[in-house]
Amino acid sequence: MTNQEIWQITLGEIELSVSRANFITWFKNTNIISNKDGKIIVGVPNGFAKEWLENKYNKLVLKALRNSIGYIKNVNYIISSSPEHQVKTRQKARPKKEKINLDLKEQLDIREFKKDEKTNLNSRYDFGSFVVASFNELAYAASQSVIKDLGKIYNPLFIYGGVGVGKTHLIQAIGNEVIKTYNDKNVIYLPSERFCADLISSISNQTIEKFKDDYRKFDVLIIDDIQFLAGKEKTQEIFFHIFNGLYEKNKQIILSSDRAPKAIPTLEERLRSRFEGGMMADIGRPDFETRLVILKKKAQDLNINISDETLSYIAINIQKNIRELEGALNRVFAFIKLNNIIPNQKQLTKILKTLISNPQKRTNYKKIAEVVASFYDINVSDLINRSRKKEIVKPRQIVMYLMREELKNSYPSIGTRLGDRDHTTVIYACEKIGKELENDETLEQELNLIKERLYNNIV
């Protein structure tokens, strides 16, 4: 029997021997905190309940407990706030209707200033809420050593990974941690877009030197989504100078991007080599267990009780993006709050439908063949004939890969369509392309471009 079950049985017995009012007042929100060697510790919500149970109901509680589980030496009471208790009081608390201003003007409130004005860091992001697992442990470990030894070991620290895997969380957490550890460090966090905007306004105000000097004063410079510098030559140049200035003075630079420096198009060579000169750490995709841990943590923060099945359902169905994971959880949370019931499997599927099932992409074999052929500048018929020329084999394999991935065709049927090839040829092609995609950034870009054309009807 779990502690919860024991307490349920005990409460059932106690309820029979005290009045309803007394039962509600004194036993609401109580629970068993520990049960060891016949000593039971009961958590109660406040001092009044503690005094009352200790002095008035101790015998009754003891008797009921003995009836339900046998030998008990004694019972102690401590004041604790169990999670359920907090949830309940929160539900009880009904917000007063606040005046809603339809005006465009807006009263700022302090919550918006969770963001520190000076450093731009959001204090919500810290390491306490950062889940470390195999997919991000390298990045995490690098961050930790950066904090320990600012500007010395890993400079710059370059974190890259897909959308919504926690890059921003990690680099902001570094910033917050640095502030906590050292008192005198000047930290600044900027999305690269903000950096550009500031730069442009300084160019128009002709204060570009001041702009550069301002940045050189920082001990830790954190720039998020650095890939947006791509194609902005003047910005890259200024950034290059700032980067060098800081680097020479051993100031820590931390950058994040959605891809490796190599894969950022039109990034100047000198910047690229500098980015690669420090520590590059990638954040991959979280595995199922990690996703589950993240969901559990998040559910705890939101103070909701969601069954493990529900959480694993979300974790199974949303695989790539932690942000979407949280979004799904929020939906379930909103559903529970609104309807006051825990959703069953059917309802759950309905709630999360829009998140889980991707919008149906419509394409067909012919289109794929056409787009790929025109992309690589060959004839559609070349895809079908027996030629083994390198410049034809690759597009052919890409067509096979796309038919498999996008259309979910079977291997034999793909083979038949492309000039009666054996299904093993197709399997080989799909595996090859899949493998190359992991390592070859250019191939990935090519595929993205092809897909873009495929679905945007550009041929």
Place this chain on the structure above:
Amino acid sequence: MKIICLQENLKNGLNVVQNIIGKNLTLPILNNILLITDKKQLKLSTTDLEIAITNYIICKTEKEGGITVPARILVNFINNLPNKKIEISIKNNIIYLKCDNFKSNIKGLDIKDFPIIPKIKNEPTLEVNYLTLKNALEQVINFTSFSDIRPEITGVFFNFSSDKEIKIVATDSFRLGEKIIYLKDNKINKNNQGSVIVPGKTIQELIRILSNLEKDEEGLVKISIENNQILFNFSKIQIISKLIEGSYPNYQQLMSKQFETNILINKEELVKAIKLSSFFSSKINDIRLKIDSKKSLISIFSQDIELGENLSDLQAEVKGKDLEIIFNHKYLLDGLNSINTKRVFIGFNGETSPGIIKPEGDDSFNYVIMPIKL
């Protein structure tokens, strides 16, 4: 039980404890006041299971005992008696009151059913002069939030982390007041340094009781904290309350020391001008402050499309950048009214950053106010 006491003493004693009694339907005994003899004094207690107030009053005890009596009827009856001796006796849970030529009896409930008021065994964390405490609390109490969405800001934050001062803070997320009490010799017990959030209701009750106390310049309040409870103990009265759990917003980052725009201005003139402007402000209570450092001028402007508009120009000492900034006039007035000096200092850092208002030459009170965004 049989005791004799003066009507005035009993009346005052009941007034101290009766305010927290509301209507409790599940446990009717909470609507009662506990009267019990204790060490030759009469002890009065009330509780709503979040706060409990106990008050001792002087009386002549002839026979020990106790009872709980419905508060409203007892208070009303005692308040309207002449200031003469009252004889109180109890038999079979009925209280018999006799004063002059009035006699009455009220049905009560057994003391065994009255909640046991928790005790705090810890040494007091600190002692502080009660007038100082009262004034400090009055300065910030109006800034607490009433919305239960964020329970942690419905309370008043006490920070005892340094041994020389107590910081008392309240906010509703639109403005924030911080008062620092500097302790001279009443140092904070080192073992108990930390911070707590005390419910706003408890603080209001505390202020009410402190205001009704007899003036005693030397009077001290002892504050003890244990097990999520706080005890305010002054000689005859004890207030014990639960604390609010949660972490208080990290407000320190709002307290800038450097300002782009620095203003020194006569407080009364400013209050008057804001009041005048407030009549013309639109539904969201917005008034616009225009600060001109060259002319040393602050213009206060408000406009309602249907009503009309108002503009006041005030002379002030201004240093730094010119600025136009919009505030809710109510929040401005609340802050200014908590300040007693002739002139106030106001600091701004641009039109979307929090402004700070404080008394001239006094760092113990800071009022942070968030602007309205255009």
